[in-house]
Amino acid sequence: MKTIHIGIIGAGRIGKIHADNLLRMPGAKISAIGDLFAGDELRAWAASRAIPVVTNNSIEILERPDIDAVLICSSTDTHVPLIKQAAANGKHIFCEKPVSLSVDQTREALAAVKAAGVSLQIGFNRRFDHNFRRVREIVSEGRIGDPHLIKITSRDPNPPHPDYIKGSGGLFMDMAIHDFDIARYLSGSEVVEVFAQGAVLVDPAIGEQGDIDTAVTTLRFESGALGVIDNSRQAVYGYDQRVEVFGSGGSVTADNDYPSTTVVSGPEGVTRDKPLYFFLERYTEAYMNEAKQFIESLQNGTPVPVSGHDGLQAELIALAAKRSLEQGRPVKLAELTAGTSVG
Amino acid sequence: MKTIHIGIIGAGRIGKIHADNLLRMPGAKISAIGDLFAGDELRAWAASRAIPVVTNNSIEILERPDIDAVLICSSTDTHVPLIKQAAANGKHIFCEKPVSLSVDQTREALAAVKAAGVSLQIGFNRRFDHNFRRVREIVSEGRIGDPHLIKITSRDPNPPHPDYIKGSGGLFMDMAIHDFDIARYLSGSEVVEVFAQGAVLVDPAIGEQGDIDTAVTTLRFESGALGVIDNSRQAVYGYDQRVEVFGSGGSVTADNDYPSTTVVSGPEGVTRDKPLYFFLERYTEAYMNEAKQFIESLQNGTPVPVSGHDGLQAELIALAAKRSLEQGRPVKLAELTAGTSVG
Amino acid sequence: MKTIHIGIIGAGRIGKIHADNLLRMPGAKISAIGDLFAGDELRAWAASRAIPVVTNNSIEILERPDIDAVLICSSTDTHVPLIKQAAANGKHIFCEKPVSLSVDQTREALAAVKAAGVSLQIGFNRRFDHNFRRVREIVSEGRIGDPHLIKITSRDPNPPHPDYIKGSGGLFMDMAIHDFDIARYLSGSEVVEVFAQGAVLVDPAIGEQGDIDTAVTTLRFESGALGVIDNSRQAVYGYDQRVEVFGSGGSVTADNDYPSTTVVSGPEGVTRDKPLYFFLERYTEAYMNEAKQFIESLQNGTPVPVSGHDGLQAELIALAAKRSLEQGRPVKLAELTAGTSVG
Amino acid sequence: MKTIHIGIIGAGRIGKIHADNLLRMPGAKISAIGDLFAGDELRAWAASRAIPVVTNNSIEILERPDIDAVLICSSTDTHVPLIKQAAANGKHIFCEKPVSLSVDQTREALAAVKAAGVSLQIGFNRRFDHNFRRVREIVSEGRIGDPHLIKITSRDPNPPHPDYIKGSGGLFMDMAIHDFDIARYLSGSEVVEVFAQGAVLVDPAIGEQGDIDTAVTTLRFESGALGVIDNSRQAVYGYDQRVEVFGSGGSVTADNDYPSTTVVSGPEGVTRDKPLYFFLERYTEAYMNEAKQFIESLQNGTPVPVSGHDGLQAELIALAAKRSLEQGRPVKLAELTAGTSVG
Incomplete structure (x- = not known):
């Protein structure tokens, strides 16, 4: 080796x-x-x-x-x-x-x-997360038939500091870009059109930076499938990262990960602990796996698992979402010409 | 009495x-x-x-x-x-x-x-369904704070016969109208804007009738909250009726109902039976309760639980969704003037 | 008819x-x-x-x-x-x-x-409960192979008044008798030996009546399978009625029924409401079905679904459990001769 | 350090x-x-x-x-x-x-x-497993009040080779000894009496070695609580390791761990993958943690987290279970005098 x-x-x-x-x-x-x-x-x-x-x-x-x-x-x-x-x-x-x-x-x-x-x-x-990876496997095996709908929930436990927001590129480029990539990964198809709705519901300071903290983005894929992503900068119960792919032959979902399977039944109800707190807790193993596959691809001379093209496509979707939000209309990726600044 | x-x-x-x-x-x-x-x-x-x-x-x-x-x-x-x-x-x-x-x-x-x-x-x-009713109670009690996102999944087990589609008013007026009502019911706010994306993915015969069988509809509420509904005329695993209301203080979800709580673990995996098959099975009790409350409101001279205004609002949202789909742009309810035919 | x-x-x-x-x-x-x-x-x-x-x-x-x-x-x-x-x-x-x-x-x-x-x-x-009935179906269809273990959890939300305890025949004859019947029903086999352990942990007044409020009863079936039932007179979270049949080909479980599928995620955790409160809530439909099947068997001249033999067998198991507890040893049903008073 | x-x-x-x-x-x-x-x-x-x-x-x-x-x-x-x-x-x-x-x-x-x-x-x-550890924490914090019942399910995916059985000390000393330790750990109380029922239901070759492959063991704790453990050498759906502690203030359960949270809904039902296969998969992190705590206790001069006394007590319970099975009666730990061979 x-x-x-x-x-x-x-x-x-x-x-x-x-x-x-x-x-x-x-x-x-x-x-x-x-x-x-x-x-x-x-x-x-x-x-x-x-x-x-x-x-x-x-x-x-x-x-x-x-x-x-x-x-x-x-x-x-x-x-x-x-x-x-x-x-x-x-x-x-x-x-x-x-x-x-x-x-x-x-x-x-x-x-x-x-x-x-x-x-x-x-x-x-996130492509290296055990849950999303398993969803992709199940979709690839044809177990849910042709994908019709891709649904992604992606919410952070806490908003970043408003100072961070400023240089971040905004919710779509900074946060939802992961979801845009997962949408492509899970569907196995390219996004052709985006419509984004956004709101400032978590923290007015985010709005003052010209950004939003809550969004619903709908996607249309080349395959004809539809997609929808909902984002929030603050879920008080912790990091919320769930997906569903619904198709002609069924549906596959992935729920959050939890610190344990422990459930308490008491006079107040039946309760489990909150999901793993944030990305460091949830994606510990995913970070390890992405580094491992990078090294292995170099050792074996095989293609890397997430290419520059994947990076570019996710940025184009984020850019389309931003423009859609600004202009209040669906935006086709085809209309984004080279050289357009995202900032 | x-x-x-x-x-x-x-x-x-x-x-x-x-x-x-x-x-x-x-x-x-x-x-x-x-x-x-x-x-x-x-x-x-x-x-x-x-x-x-x-x-x-x-x-x-x-x-x-x-x-x-x-x-x-x-x-x-x-x-x-x-x-x-x-x-x-x-x-x-x-x-x-x-x-x-x-x-x-x-x-x-x-x-x-x-x-x-x-x-x-x-x-x-559906307003009389034990799950949706409980979600509404929890939202009303403020347990999830201010609603930020209302999410509704609504999928039928089988598409209706294409002949039925013809006179039905289409997916939005015939099927999603229930979801538009539930969106108003759960959010406690009026819808002000609608953007709909649709596709024919289940059965080309539905498309030939000028209708769609798959849709993602995003909503903007007067309160500032956002909403999203996904519809399909065919979920092969049965009637799929789930909701989530996400807010500043947490989130509440309602899952499907199942014929039993029985789960089988075997060499192939861990399996439960499919959800209750369709609306007659899922909403048996809801139909009983809506009739009961109608009779009680007449007996007591109190207002009915679902008014003509509720009927009209849901129709307006359906009409906006239809127009949005036709014109490829978000449609404000305010722009729907009286007299516009839905057909 | x-x-x-x-x-x-x-x-x-x-x-x-x-x-x-x-x-x-x-x-x-x-x-x-x-x-x-x-x-x-x-x-x-x-x-x-x-x-x-x-x-x-x-x-x-x-x-x-x-x-x-x-x-x-x-x-x-x-x-x-x-x-x-x-x-x-x-x-x-x-x-x-x-x-x-x-x-x-x-x-x-x-x-x-x-x-x-x-x-x-x-x-x-309980034989007419949708959950237990489905478990029995799955066992009968051979989906879990030969039953090896039958596990029953049966806990009441509140103990009865001590005055009631007095004439009740005790925990085994009054409360666990349902579980003894379900054990026979689910296993499809007769009980041949019983060992019971009991304790007074909920209310000393129950002990003063010569009864127990907590029990673990193990069963040996004619088929060779083993069984275990745990009982408590008080589960503060409500009526707890779960079963599992584990066999050579897998396992089938039935969980409690809940008033809704609603789940709240908040800063304190992820919570659902308590199970249905007590037997009237949990077995509403079961009571209806048992009466219906009684009437139908009379109309059709077919055997009743729960016979006098079933009543007698459950009593024999209860009697064996009582004797086991008193004598601190496993008791075979065969040693219970006719005429022995249960009281 | x-x-x-x-x-x-x-x-x-x-x-x-x-x-x-x-x-x-x-x-x-x-x-x-x-x-x-x-x-x-x-x-x-x-x-x-x-x-x-x-x-x-x-x-x-x-x-x-x-x-x-x-x-x-x-x-x-x-x-x-x-x-x-x-x-x-x-x-x-x-x-x-x-x-x-x-x-x-x-x-x-x-x-x-x-x-x-x-x-x-x-x-x-297993004391270092995230699930059991969390159960213990919840019990220790008094969230379920005084423990009344400790329930443990412990099943292997496959029986060992009959040759291994021979020198293993038998099901109680080889396999259930972990459960005896967990019973002490979760209850926070010593076991005083044991009654064991066993059967050969998985593989006659195990019986030919004088051992059993299926067991239900009931425990009585010093605190007055009762316990029950069910064991099988073969669960065809994989390693099954669940616990429940039920008490005066509620109940806490821990379910199995799964390779992912992915669930597929299809025409056959709603299915997730089997639990993690066996102890190497389930207890990967627990093995890491037990070694870590051993090293840390040496570095800090603090007591080790699992002592020789813990080892001895679990062996005594195993010995009592074995004797109970042989003699068909409950066995008190007090009657086990020093020097009795377990073999």
Whole structure:
């Protein structure tokens, strides 16, 4: 088994999760970690994990000849330049979602990747969740016939800080983009039209940033199937991530995951604990699996499981949703020409 | 307890269900049943239930002085003339949904009812279902805070015969009208805007009738809440009628009813029987309760639980959905002027 | 369809439930109702239901030539004399459980019934519950193979008044007797040995009456299968009636029934309402069905669905459980000789 | 954080699981692994994990001065001599269950551990399962009041090979011993009396080895509570591990774990996949947690979470169950004198 030498760019929460997952993976070796704000804390963290190089200069990582692949976990605005440079240096790339807030720039990044002949995997971690994966298997096996309706519920336990909202690209590009990807994944079909309705019901401060916190987005797929996604920035009972695919031969649903199967019956009713709190709890295993499959695809020379095309398509749907909301009409993906800014 | 003397017009399946429910109700007495096609079979049926009068001429029923109230269970095109005549004769009225396929005519019927000072209850039986009723109670008690999202799944086990589709008013007026009513009932708010997407995925013969068999309809409520309804004419696992109301303080869902709680674990998996087959099985108790509350409101001189206004609003939403589908844009209820034909 | 003319003896809660169920049943006519304490209230109740005869003297009912069948719903100590007299008068009999507290007397009653050639059905209402019936069907169809284990949970929401305990025959004869019958019904096999453990954990006043309020009873069946029943006089969350049959080919369970399928997710957890409160709520439909099948068996001349033998067997198991508890050892049904008093 | 140097004795399936779990644990270092049949395969396996020492002679491990603690994962008959020798060498000990098939020998081992002042943890992995742990928490918090009934279902997906049965100590000592421990853990009370019923229903070959494959065991606790455990060597739908604690204030249940929350509704019914297959799948995380807590207790000098006393008590219950089955009577733990062989 070939060992893949990895550099991680961006040592925030998600960068560290990937690092810890890779450390447990035979065949992966973390050679360097870079972060603009790397300091003593990160150095200590890296030392305890025997990661030899820590740097403030991510370019240094991209240029190291001993590195086969990089994980780009820095802020969204850095993704495209880093992808281009990594590609130019012949590094394989794992990049967190979204690639960028501009479809134009995302296309440039994809072109650079293609030109360099390197691999690019997008961090749509939910595809690696045991529930969604099983739904996809069941759909693929034809057990529910032809899909007619794809339904996705996706709600966060808490809204992000309004400051975060500002640079996030908005609910569709920041949060629902995962659901757009899952819609494509579960249906096995491309989205052709989007209609989005949104509201500010959770926190007026979100509205003041020009964003929404509640949305219902309907989709029309190339296959003729319809889809609907409901989003909220705040479900007080925790992370709510459920899907259903309904078809000519039946229906398949996936419910939330719970910390235990324990149920208490008492004078007040029959109660179980809330679902797993948020994405770190719910998708622990999914993060591990996405890193594992990235490494394996590099070792085996096989295609990555989530491609740059997947990243671009989800961005186009998000852009269409945004435009639909702004203009109060359904928007076809075909009308989104290259170069339109998402921001 | 005052006895209410009742005449039933239309002795089809639903007319007979109401009759059998009323027969069990102390304080209700069925004096006559009328059907255009009344024959020996109906006469025998009525005799076995000690219903004294059977007639082919429904007008006769409306004119009988011993009758306090009529149940209109005949075909939709007869509803408005029968309501007008019943009102003119001072009879209280229970009318199956929809009142008519024309909002204009429905308004005329409502005006006649108002002028005559009689009661009019619309047959939205689902409001009397134990599950939806409990959801409404929980929302009303504030247990989920302010509603943000109302979600309704409504799928039939089998499509009707294409011939039926023709005169039905289409999926929105015939089938989803129940869901539009439930959306108003659960949210406690009026619908202000509708966007509908539809498809013919179940049976091309339905498309040939100019109708659809699959739909996703999004709603915007006066309260600011959003709603979404998904409909299919065919769920191979049976009648699928589920709802969710999600709000600032939590969420409440209602699942289907099942014939038993029995679950089998075997080499193939863990399986329960399919949900109750169709509306007759699922809403048996709801039909009983709606008739009971109609009789009680007449006995007590209290308002009926589902008013003519409720009937009209649901029709307006259906009309908006139809127009949205035809024109590919969201439609505000405000733009539906009186007199617009639904047909 | 032959009309069955019925007399009801004992106008307590259960007698009235049977009466109201029979009143809805085409082919059944209640000719008389008798109760030792019949007064104005009962007369008014009967008048509102058009029951022509009300009497303090139940013997009168047994002697009326216009009566085909009697329902014995009076106190347990009157069952055997009434059965004997009813049989002597050629009346078919429905008798509430238990037939008596003495196996000897029960045998005498059964002998009288046999000699007279009349039908005798015992009021084991749970056999007519939709859940237990479905479990039995699934077992009978061989879907779980050969039964290996029969598990029954049976808990009341509240203990009866200590005064009631006194004359009840104790937990095994009064409460668990239903479970002993269900164990035979679900397994399709006779019980050959019983071991009972009991405790007073709910209310010391029950212990002062010489009874227990908590029990675990293990059974050995003729087929080789094992069984276990757990009983409590008090489950604070309501009536708890669940079963499982585990076999060589799988397992089938039946859960409680709930007033609705509604589930609330909130900051405290995910909660549904408590199960249906007690036997009147849970077994409403079962009471209807047992009366219906009694009438139908008389109309069709077919065997009753729950025989006198079934009544006797359940009593024998209860007696064995009682002796096991007293003597601290497993007790074989074979060692219970005729004439042993249960009291 | 102090590093604990560990030797593993017995490199079978469970020894290797512990090894892989410890390898991921900061603060634990595996210094050596020993197995009577250690060969090239084990050497390669150890090399890939950077375990420096591999030996056929486990005594060598016990004598190495660089080792702080040993995990005894070899066959049951070796446990007692290894514990004694490890204790004599001042090593802390983790030992798989059961300590031995003789209560007498187990007591000797415990005495040696006590004399040496080392820690001894018994491998009752289920105490570390997220479901059972949560049940225990809920009971401890008093949410269900005083426990009245403890119910445990414990069924394997497949019986072991008859050859394994022979040396296993039988169903009670080999399989149900876990349930006896969980009964003590969940109730928080000692068992005082046991009555066991058993049968050979799965495989006659098991009966030919003098063992049973199906059992119902009732327990009486010091607290007055009752308990019941049902065991089967074969549930065709997979590993079935459920518990319930019922008390004065309510009830708490834990269901099985499933590979996903996916449910398919189709013409045949509503189906989910079978539960996780067997103990390796169900208790993956529990194995990790028990090793983690063992290491942490050594690092912090705190008591181990499952003591030698826990091991002994479970063996005593198993012995009582065996005697009860043989003698057809309830057996008090008090009557089991030291030195009685379990075998």
